[in-house]
Amino acid sequence: MAAEDEISLLVIVVDVNPIWWGQQAQREPEFTLSKCLDAVMVLGNSHTAMTRTNKLAVIASHCQDSHFLYPSKNWRGGDNVGDDACSSGDGKYELLSVANNLIAEEIRNVMSKTEVRGNSTDTLLAGSLAKALCYINRVSKELEVGQDLKSRILVIKAAEDCALQYMNFMNVIFAAQKQNILIDACVLDSDSGLLQQACDITGGLYLKIPHKLALAQYLLWVFLPDSEQRSQLVLPPPAHVDYRAACFCHRNLIEIGYVCSVCLSIFCNFSPICTTCETAFKIQLPQMVKPKKKKLKQAT
Amino acid sequence: MAALSEEVLLVLKKVRQRKQDGTLYLMAERIAWSPEGKDRFTVSHLYADIRCQKISPDGKAKIQLQLVLHTGESTTFHFSNESTALKDRDAAKELLQQLLPKFKKKANKELEEKNRMLQEDPVLFQLYKDLVVSQVISADEFWANRLGDISNADPALYNNNNKQEVGISGAFLADIRPQTDGCNGLRYNLTADIIESIFRTYPAVKQKYSENVPHNLTEKEFWTHFFQSHYFHRDRINTGTQDIFSECAKQDEKGLKSMVVQGVKNPLVDLLSLEDKTLDEGYGVRTAPPSTSNANRTVKESSNAAIIKRFNHHSAMVLAAGSRKGETPTDQASETSSTDGNSKDSDFFQPPVKKVKLQEAIEYEDLQRENRIKTVALNLKKSDRYAHGPVPLQSQHYTTSQDIINSVNYIQHEMVNYKPNLTQVLSSTAASSAIAALSPGGILMQTGAQQAINQMIPTEVQGELKHLYAAAGELLRHFWSCFPVNTPFLEEKVIKMKSNLERFQMTKLCPFKEKIQRQYLSTNLTGHLEEMFQTAYSKFHIWQTRRMMRKT
Numbered sequence: 001m002a003a004e005d006e007i008s009l010l011v012i013v014v015d016v017n018p019i020w021w022g023q024q025a026q027r028e029p030e031f032t033l034s035k036c037l038d039a040v041m042v043l044g045n046s047h048t049a050m051t052r053t054n055k056l057a058v059i060a061s062h063c064q065d066s067h068f069l070y071p072s073k074n075w076r077g078g079d080n081v082g083d084d085a086c087s088s089g090d091g092k093y094e095l096l097s098v099a100n101n102l103i104a105e106e107i108r109n110v111m112s113k114t115e116v117r118g119n120s121t122d123t124l125l126a127g128s129l130a131k132a133l134c135y136i137n138r139v140s141k142e143l144e145v146g147q148d149l150k151s152r153i154l155v156i157k158a159a160e161d162c163a164l165q166y167m168n169f170m171n172v173i174f175a176a177q178k179q180n181i182l183i184d185a186c187v188l189d190s191d192s193g194l195l196q197q198a199c200d201i202t203g204g205l206y207l208k209i210p211h212k213l214a215l216a217q218y219l220l221w222v223f224l225p226d227s228e229q230r231s232q233l234v235l236p237p238p239a240h241v242d243y244r245a246a247c248f249c250h251r252n253l254i255e256i257g258y259v260c261s262v263c264l265s266i267f268c269n270f271s272p273i274c275t276t277c278e279t280a281f282k283i284q285l286p287q288m289v290k291p292k293k294k295k296l297k298q299a300t
Numbered sequence: 301m302a303a304l305s306e307e308v309l310l311v312l313k314k315v316r317q318r319k320q321d322g323t324l325y326l327m328a329e330r331i332a333w334s335p336e337g338k339d340r341f342t343v344s345h346l347y348a349d350i351r352c353q354k355i356s357p358d359g360k361a362k363i364q365l366q367l368v369l370h371t372g373e374s375t376t377f378h379f380s381n382e383s384t385a386l387k388d389r390d391a392a393k394e395l396l397q398q399l400l401p402k403f404k405k406k407a408n409k410e411l412e413e414k415n416r417m418l419q420e421d422p423v424l425f426q427l428y429k430d431l432v433v434s435q436v437i438s439a440d441e442f443w444a445n446r447l448g449d450i451s452n453a454d455p456a457l458y459n460n461n462n463k464q465e466v467g468i469s470g471a472f473l474a475d476i477r478p479q480t481d482g483c484n485g486l487r488y489n490l491t492a493d494i495i496e497s498i499f500r501t502y503p504a505v506k507q508k509y510s511e512n513v514p515h516n517l518t519e520k521e522f523w524t525h526f527f528q529s530h531y532f533h534r535d536r537i538n539t540g541t542q543d544i545f546s547e548c549a550k551q552d553e554k555g556l557k558s559m560v561v562q563g564v565k566n567p568l569v570d571l572l573s574l575e576d577k578t579l580d581e582g583y584g585v586r587t588a589p590p591s592t593s594n595a596n597r598t599v600k601e602s603s604n605a606a607i608i609k610r611f612n613h614h615s616a617m618v619l620a621a622g623s624r625k626g627e628t629p630t631d632q633a634s635e636t637s638s639t640d641g642n643s644k645d646s647d648f649f650q651p652p653v654k655k656v657k658l659q660e661a662i663e664y665e666d667l668q669r670e671n672r673i674k675t676v677a678l679n680l681k682k683s684d685r686y687a688h689g690p691v692p693l694q695s696q697h698y699t700t701s702q703d704i705i706n707s708v709n710y711i712q713h714e715m716v717n718y719k720p721n722l723t724q725v726l727s728s729t730a731a732s733s734a735i736a737a738l739s740p741g742g743i744l745m746q747t748g749a750q751q752a753i754n755q756m757i758p759t760e761v762q763g764e765l766k767h768l769y770a771a772a773g774e775l776l777r778h779f780w781s782c783f784p785v786n787t788p789f790l791e792e793k794v795i796k797m798k799s800n801l802e803r804f805q806m807t808k809l810c811p812f813k814e815k816i817q818r819q820y821l822s823t824n825l826t827g828h829l830e831e832m833f834q835t836a837y838s839k840f841h842i843w844q845t846r847r848m849m850r851k852t
Contacts, residue, residue: 019707246691
């Protein structure tokens with residue numbers, strides 16, 4: 001049997017920061033992590049159902065670690081066929097029901113293992129993205145001859161950006177760009193500059209959702225089509241990305257500044273010694289013009 | 301009438317122009333003619349304007365001289381003095397022949413230069429068309445800045461930068477190719493190039509030429525003598541001193557001898573080891589070595605030696621002429637002049653040349669150790685700055701530890717019994733509001749309404765806009781370069797440039813604006829241009845008021 005030529009892999013990275021979701025559940029009980037995961041499952045099922053060769057992966061991004069919800073290590077292809085717990089009675093495509101069950105099981109495990117730690121309250125998003133990239137790389141190596149892999153990553157972001165992950169984030173973004181992997185972002189709460197840059201650089205879509213309750217609709221409308229189909233559709237236009245850098249001394253956004261040629265750190269004011277690498281610089285001052293003395297006419 | 305300070309070089313009476321009798325005057329910078337009885341010049345041409353002169357052939361009854369100008373017009377003078385007409389005409393012709401070349405070069409060169417610049421640079425050409433042809437600024441102003449660099453530079457330098465010197469072909473004498481013309485005569489074809497080559501290679505011949513022509517011999521006679529003399533022919537047997545070229549032959553001998561004495565500067569080349577060593581008769585057993593003195597030589601040997609000597613001399617002269625740059629007679633002190641036999645103080649430069657040649661032979665460039673540029677070592681003191689990178693500080697939500705514990709408990713409690721409920725994911729109202737937001741015109745689709753401008757405006761309009769920008773930029777550059785206004789020249793220029801800007805705005809910018817308003821969407825294409833002009837005007841206004849205040 002000839003293998004299909006194009007495989008489309010969708011990796012969904014879900015931000016399951018327990019602190020944020022716990023607070024969200026208290027703020028807005030209608031939309032909780034359960035609802036969010038339901039919507040993600042709908043998207044995953046739709047993607048898998050579109051073409052036989054479509055593949056799916058789901059990663060949960062926690063404050064402690066990143067965990068693969070699907071495919072899971074415990075899953076063995078056809079072993080659990082006869083298992084009652086896995087089969088659902090509604091005649092669903094078996095792959096979909098298996099996937100849903102796995103995701104549900106894994107997320108329960110993940111959340112139950114949550115430990116409370118005061119110092120790390122940020123989502124490890126950069127790490128999850130890196131894991132996604134590694135997974136995509138592994139799948140691309142396992143392809144049969146003649147098969148092509150097109151992959152994209154969808155990030156569903158809940159909590160705020162963590163500035164400490166900046167370097168790792170940028171590395172991930174450029175690696176994705178090199179590998180032609182799109183990064184899409186669906187932001188639930190506050191705008192994320194890092195994800196805006198990621199989407200702009202890799203060519204993906206960034207969307208901040210006005211109504212969280214309609215998450216599933218947004219996901220299906222905007223993020224289900226792949227990059228080829230997107231050119232044929234009318235989708236939200238790309239937002240203007242603020243690429244201004246912040247100076248290292250005050251962390252203010254600046255448009256024009258001074259960059260040290262040795263360590264590449266950015267400053268808003270000139271100082272003769274770079275504070276990061278302690279290199280001394282000279283700068284030419286404008287020439288001082290001596291004021292001409294006017295001769296006074298002597299009164300006779 | 302003629303300026304008082306003009307020097308009159310030649311006056312010829314009885315010269316008719318357009319069937320009127322008159323007098324022809326040749327001055328230092330122009331040629332002029334006045335009718336009989338009048339004291340004012342009706343015809344006056346600067347030598348710089350004259351492209352060439354023509355004379356009527358010798359056999360004709362009318363003796364005429366015609367001047368053709370650069371513009372294409374021509375003026376004809378008829379020499380009607382019975383006795384001296386031919387002499388007059390020839391005198392005028394000779395004088396013009398000497399004077400015209402002097403003035404010709406200047407005018408032509410500038411025009412040529414301008415044409416070349418316009419042809420080479422299409423942007424410049426377009427600018428020229430926009431600004432000068434449509435009379436926004438005059439051609440002089442346009443070329444003022446650009447030609448300034450060229451005319452100031454040394455012409456010799458300029459020539460050398462753009463053109464390479466053409467060398468001399470070693471076979472130029474052979475190219476003359478004598479042809480028999482039927483009855484026992486030979487026809488030699490001499491072109492200007494060959495003559496030039498002969499002069500450059502053999503300065504002695506040039507000297508002879510300048511001495512004898514046109515005083516004793518005509519050019520034709522000179523060259524006939526040259527080809528007839530034994531100097532030119534193979535067998536150079538010096539037959540007395542009747543020939544004007546026998547001196548040249550003696551000089552050549554002297555030159556060759558001095559060249560041999562000098563030898564080659566390169567210490568790695570040993571010419572003496574290249575002597576012909578034949579085994580000769582007897583396979584090397586012959587006891588008496590063959591003598592090389594002239595007395596014992598046979599006629600054949602000596603003629604062969606003479607030919608070889610002449611070949612060597614010719615090649616040496618050609619090489620020397622090629623390396624002698626630009627015929628400057630004062631160029632005696634250069635190293636290269638030591639390669640021909642005619643210079644004096646070449647010994648002075650021997651040591652450096654030797655050293656250079658030795659070094660070249662010993663060292664190979666690519667085997668040297670690479671000289672890397674000295675770099676500064678990176679020594680980071682505060683590397684934690686890179687961890688967050690150039691990201692602005694954002695206010696963090698402050699969560700108390702109690703909040704954290706509460707949230708975590710809450711979520712754990714919620715997710716313990718998580719079961720996907722995929723039939724209740726979305727309500728229809730939520731879905732329809734989301735669809736409305738995502739449809740064209742919805743909340744999320746607002747910024748997409750703007751199309752890229754370059755898709756809405758046709759290409760000719762874009763092209764015109766580019767030309768406008770180039771032309772406006774040029775004018776504005778002239779305008780802004782006048783500030784600070786220090787000299788009266790700059791003051792004048794500033795005022796002129798402002799009027800130029802206004803004129804440009806009226807003649808070019810406003811019609812363009814009206815055109816796009818009539819035909820296309822109301823996109824503001826010219827807003828930026830107008831802003832630039834406005835800034836220039838306000839600067840001018842400020843400067844003007846300050847000047848008024850200073851004066852009062």
